Every structure is written in structure tokens, then in C-alpha cells.
Amino acid sequence: MTDWAALAPVLWLSFQQTVYMxxxxxxxxxxxxxxxxxxxxxxxxxxxxxxxxxxxLLNVLVNIVRPIPFIIFITAVGxxxxxxxxxxxxxxxxxxxxxxxxxxxxxxxxxxxxxxxxPGVIEAARAMGASRFRIIWSVLIPEAxxxxxxxxxxxxxxxxxxxxxxxxxxxxGLGNFAITYGYQxxxxxxxxxxxxxxxxxxxxxxxIGNALARKVLRR
Amino acid sequence: xxxxxxxFRGASRTFPGGxxxxxxxxxxxxxxxxxxxxxxxxAGKSTLVRMINALELPDAGTVxxxxxxxGSLGERGLRELRADVGMIFQQFNLFASRTVAGNVGYPLRxxxxxRERRRARxxxxxxxxxxxxxxxxxxxxxxxxxxxxxxxxxxxATSPGILLADEATSALDPETTxxxxxxxxxxxxxxxxxxxxxxxxxxxxSSTCHTVAVMEQGRVIEQGPVYDVFAEPREQATRRFVHSVxxxxxxxxxxxxxxxxxxxxxxxxxxxxxxxxxxxxLLATHEVRSTIVYGGIRELARKPLGSITFALDxxxxxxxxxxxxxxxxxxxxxx
Numbered sequence: 001m002t003d004w005a006a007l008a009p010v011l012w013l014s015f016q017q018t019v020y021m022x023x024x025x026x027x028x029x030x031x032x033x034x035x036x037x038x039x040x041x042x043x044x045x046x047x048x049x050x051x052x053x054x055x056x057l058l059n060v061l062v063n064i065v066r067p068i069p070f071i072i073f074i075t076a077v078g079x080x081x082x083x084x085x086x087x088x089x090x091x092x093x094x095x096x097x098x099x100x101x102x103x104x105x106x107x108x109x110x111x112x113x114x115x116x117x118x119p120g121v122i123e124a125a126r127a128m129g130a131s132r133f134r135i136i137w138s139v140l141i142p143e144a145x146x147x148x149x150x151x152x153x154x155x156x157x158x159x160x161x162x163x164x165x166x167x168x169x170x171x172x173g174l175g176n177f178a179i180t181y182g183y184q185x186x187x188x189x190x191x192x193x194x195x196x197x198x199x200x201x202x203x204x205x206x207x208i209g210n211a212l213a214r215k216v217l218r219r
Numbered sequence: 220x221x222x223x224x225x226x227f228r229g230a231s232r233t234f235p236g237g238x239x240x241x242x243x244x245x246x247x248x249x250x251x252x253x254x255x256x257x258x259x260x261x262a263g264k265s266t267l268v269r270m271i272n273a274l275e276l277p278d279a280g281t282v283x284x285x286x287x288x289x290g291s292l293g294e295r296g297l298r299e300l301r302a303d304v305g306m307i308f309q310q311f312n313l314f315a316s317r318t319v320a321g322n323v324g325y326p327l328r329x330x331x332x333x334r335e336r337r338r339a340r341x342x343x344x345x346x347x348x349x350x351x352x353x354x355x356x357x358x359x360x361x362x363x364x365x366x367x368x369x370x371x372x373x374x375x376a377t378s379p380g381i382l383l384a385d386e387a388t389s390a391l392d393p394e395t396t397x398x399x400x401x402x403x404x405x406x407x408x409x410x411x412x413x414x415x416x417x418x419x420x421x422x423x424x425s426s427t428c429h430t431v432a433v434m435e436q437g438r439v440i441e442q443g444p445v446y447d448v449f450a451e452p453r454e455q456a457t458r459r460f461v462h463s464v465x466x467x468x469x470x471x472x473x474x475x476x477x478x479x480x481x482x483x484x485x486x487x488x489x490x491x492x493x494x495x496x497x498x499x500x501l502l503a504t505h506e507v508r509s510t511i512v513y514g515g516i517r518e519l520a521r522k523p524l525g526s527i528t529f530a531l532d533x534x535x536x537x538x539x540x541x542x543x544x545x546x547x548x549x550x551x552x553x554x
Contacts, residue, residue: 128306130325142314143314
């Protein structure tokens with residue numbers, strides 16, 4: 001029988017670790033990914049900051065990094081992680097590969113959402129004499145806000161997925177908990193409970209994201 | 220003659236790939252004028268107009284707007300120029316994420332106006348275009364005509380001396396088009412704003428423009444007062460365009476049908492001011508049976524313009540005499 005009394009504190013700690021990893025990854029990669037996505041969108045031909053060499057560099061970089069399976073990416077950037085975080089083990093150190101990978105993924109999603117912005121609106125802002133950077137923050141991003149919120153909600157689920165794999169290399173979290181105490185102990189109820197907790201987190205995020213996007217899109 | 224507020228001198232704009240959208244254009248626009256830029260799609264009208272607010276820069280020749288040469292402006296000069304040149308668009312191009320007041324206030328933000336001054340100016344502009352009650356609405360909640368009026372209020376925010384209208388009424392129904400054109404005329408009359416409109420609609424030219432510039436393949440092939448250009452088009456392309464918008468002459472297929480239906484000679488007589496009375500007198504004094512088979516007369520710049528197609532039947536000599544006399548008064552074309 002599963003000893004829930006003994007597992008509960010571990011489960012709680014794992015939950016906190018997952019929240020920690022997801023929160024910081026979304027915060028750091030959310031901002032960096034936004035910058036990367038804006039850079040991808042604006043440097044392409046005909047864009048506000050059209051710069052073909054920069055666009056190709058970023059584009060190739062994203063295309064190289066994004067398809068690498070995350071579990072392999074974590075180990076592949078180990079030396080970099082050591083350099084930046086000082087260690088390759090633990091919940092904190094795994095933030096580096098998580099934020100790095102998420103930045104590239106978010107960058108691509110942001111770029112795709114910005115494409116939906118009507119170029120005529122950008123032209124109107126240019127005709128009024130707005131500077132390029134003002135157009136980016138005061139027109140481009142606000143006009144794409146609805147789809148961007150939905151995009152970030154989608155990515156939030158992806159980051160939770162990532163955090164489960166991070167557990168495999170010492171990051172802890174709910175993924176690690178499910179593997180260690182569920183799968184490896186042949187304790188199916190533990191796996192089930194963990195899965196339910198993850199589903200609840202994802203559902204909550206999706207509900208909040210949808211509500212926010214609806215509020216923005218109703219305009 | 221007052222000095223032009225906009226002047227193109229040998230201005231060209233070639234796009235990467237070699238398309239010369241604007242090709243050696245010389246054009247002057249006087250202050251307070253409403254000039255229509257007409258021509259078929261792809262003629263370079265949009266590029267020409269975008270050279271006025273430096274959205275496109277000439278790669279040969281110069282464009283001078285209110286004393287500034289667009290090609291030589293820095294970031295700051297560009298901002299000042301664009302504050303002095305408003306622009307409205309076919310698809311309105313309003314910011315969906317901002318309210319009506321937010322849209323109208325946006326150019327004032329760029330110009331660095333304080334919150335209080337902005338609020339007062341936005342209220343004044345919305346009053347001017349008759350949308351005071353819509354300040355807090357979002358563009359998606361407005362009709363097409365209302366959206367364009369917001370676009371106009373936004374374009375006028377910084378009190379520009381020049382307003383550019385890129386097919387501004389093409390997405391509107393006829394009645395709303397009239398409202399928006401009336402607003403443009405009012406802006407021109409009350410504020411003295413110089414207006415450059417791109418259009419392919421006869422309605423816009425006949426009711427609103429003082430002068431027209433006809434474009435073909437990147438060149439301005441003809442320009443002058445609206446009535447002169449439409450009544451006496453010099454260039455073949457202008458004639459083609461004028462006929463296609465006036466739609467007062469039968470097509471070749473129609474002519475073939477008319478020939479089958481009516482005996483005698485089919486002639487098209489151009490009607491302009493003074494010709495109508497001559498026409499009725501000549502028809503009455505010659506022994507010729509005349510049947511009106513096609514055509515129309517409309518008013519342009521408060522003067523009549525159009526053409527009427529007749530089937531003339533009778534003694535060949537009488538018909539010849541009638542046509543000879545008609546030709547001394549107006550242009551007569553025989554199909």
C-alpha cells in the first residue's frame with residue numbers, strides 16, 4: 001500500500017519545485033522570447049528593422065535549437081550551464097537549459113503571432129511619424145496581444161512538460177516525483193495522483209489564459 | 220500664383236526587382252487645392268502619394284513638401300514632416316487595441332502633447348467629425364463610415380497642412396461615401412487643408428477635386444482642372460480612363476447590336492457646356508430622323524459633360540450636312 005503520510009511532504013516539495021521552475025522559465029524566457037520573436041518579425045525583408053543577415057542568423061539559430069529533444073539539450077548545454085549557474089545539478093541549475101530552450105520556442109510563437117498584425121496599421125503609425133521602436137511597443141505588441149496571450153498559455157503547458165524532464169537530471173519537481181515514487185516503485189496510484197495535479201495546473205492556466213485573451217479580443 | 224506646397228521634380232521610385240513605380244514625375248500642388256490622382260491600378264498612384272509623407276523616398280529627382288526635401292530629412296525632420304501630413308486609408312487602419320479616443324490621441328502622443336492638452340484636442344476633433352459619443356468605443360464597434368471619420372480625426376490631430384487620402388472611400392457604400400467626401404470638402408474649406416486623393420471613383424473626382432493628375436505606368440501623363448482634363452483629354456490613356464469612368468459611350472459589342480437594331484449612321488456626339496442648345500437646334504433644322512440610342516450627360520465641376528449616341532437616318536446629303544455643322548461645335552465620332 002502507498003504510504004501517503006510519508007509521501008505528502010515530498011509531493012508538496014515537488015509541487016513547489018515545479019512551480020519554481022515554471023515560474024522563472026516563463027518569466028525569463030517569456031521576456032527574452034518576446035524580444036527574439038520581435039527581432040525575427042521586424043528584421044525580415046520589408047520589416048520595420050529589415051536586416052537580412054541578422055534575420056538569417058536568428059532564423060537558423062532557432063531552427064537548429066528548437067528540434068533538439070529537450071532531454072538531450074539539457075545534457076548538451078551542460079558545460080554552459082556549469083559556466084552560468086555554477087552547477088549542473090538541482091532545481092535552480094536546470095533553469096538555464098529550460099529558459100534557453102523556451103526562449104527559442106517562445107520566439108518562434110511570438111513571431112508567428114505578430115504576422116497576424118495588419119501591416120496597414122503599422123504603415124499608419126509610420127505615417128504619423130512614430131519611431132520604429134515606438135511602433136514595436138505601442139502598436140505591434142498591443143495589436144497582437146490577444147493571440148500572444150493564447151500563445152503564451154500554450155507555451156506554459158510546454159514548459160510544464162519541460163520541467164518534468166528537467167527532473168530527470170536532478171531538477172526535482174512533479175515529473176521526477178511521478179517517475180521516482182510512481183513508475184520506479186510500481187506504485188500506479190502515485191503516478192495517477194501526480195498526473196491529476198498536473199492536469200489541474202494546466203487546466204487552471206488554460207482557463208486564465210482564455211479569459212484574458214477573450215477580454216482583450218472583445219475590443 | 221502661390222508657391223506650390225508639394226512639388227515633384229523628376230522624381231522616380233524604383234523597387235527592388237526593377238519595377239519603376241514612379242517614373243520621372245513633375246507635379247505641383249498649390250496650397251488649399253484638392254487634387255485627385257487617378258489612373259488604373261498599378262499605375263503608381265499609391266507610391267506617388269507615399270512619397271509626399273516620405274514613406275517612400277525618391278531614388279532620383281526630388282520631392283519637396285512645405286519647403287522640406289523629403290530625401291534629406293533625418294529622424295527628427297521626418298517626424299516633423301509627418302506631423303504636417305495626415306493620411307487616411309482605404310481600410311481605415313485604425314488601432315484595434317485602442318479606443319476611438321486612443322486612436323485620435325495617438326499622433327498627439329508622438330508629438331509629445333501633455334495628457335490634458337491631448338484630451339481637449341481629442342474632444343475637439345471628435346466633435347468636428349461628429350463622433351463625440353463614440354470616444355470610448357473600440358473600432359470593431361463602429362460602422363465603415365464611422366471608422367473613416369475616426370481615421371480622418373486621427374489624421375487631422377496635429378493640424379497638418381496636407382491630408383493624403385488613399386482610396387479613402389472605396390470601401391464605403393455610396394451614401395457613406397458622400398458623407399465622407401462632404402467632410403473632406405469641409406476640412407478643405409474651413410481649415411484650408413491641401414488634400415491629395417487617390418481614387419478610381421468618378422464620384423470623388425466630380426464632387427470634390429479641383430484638379431486631377433492622370434497616372435499611367437509611373438508617369439503623370441496629364442494634369443489640370445478637372446473639367447478640362449475630362450472634357451478635353453489629350454492623351455489616349457486619359458481618354459480611355461475618362462470613358463471608362465463616365466461610361467457614356469457604347470462598347471464595341473453594344474455598337475454592333477445598335478447597328479443591327481437601327482437604320483442609318485451611328486454617331487456619338489460629345490456634349491459639354493453650350494453644346495446642348497446647338498444640338499437641339501441643328502436636329503430641328505435638318506431633315507434627318509435622329510434616334511437617341513445611347514449615352515448620358517452628367518455634371519462635372521458644375522458644368523455638363525457627357526456624350527449622346529444617335530442613329531441618324533435620312534437623305535445621305537442631309538445627314539452629311541448635319542454632321543459637318545455639328546463638327547464645328549463639338550467632337551463627333553462615327554462608329
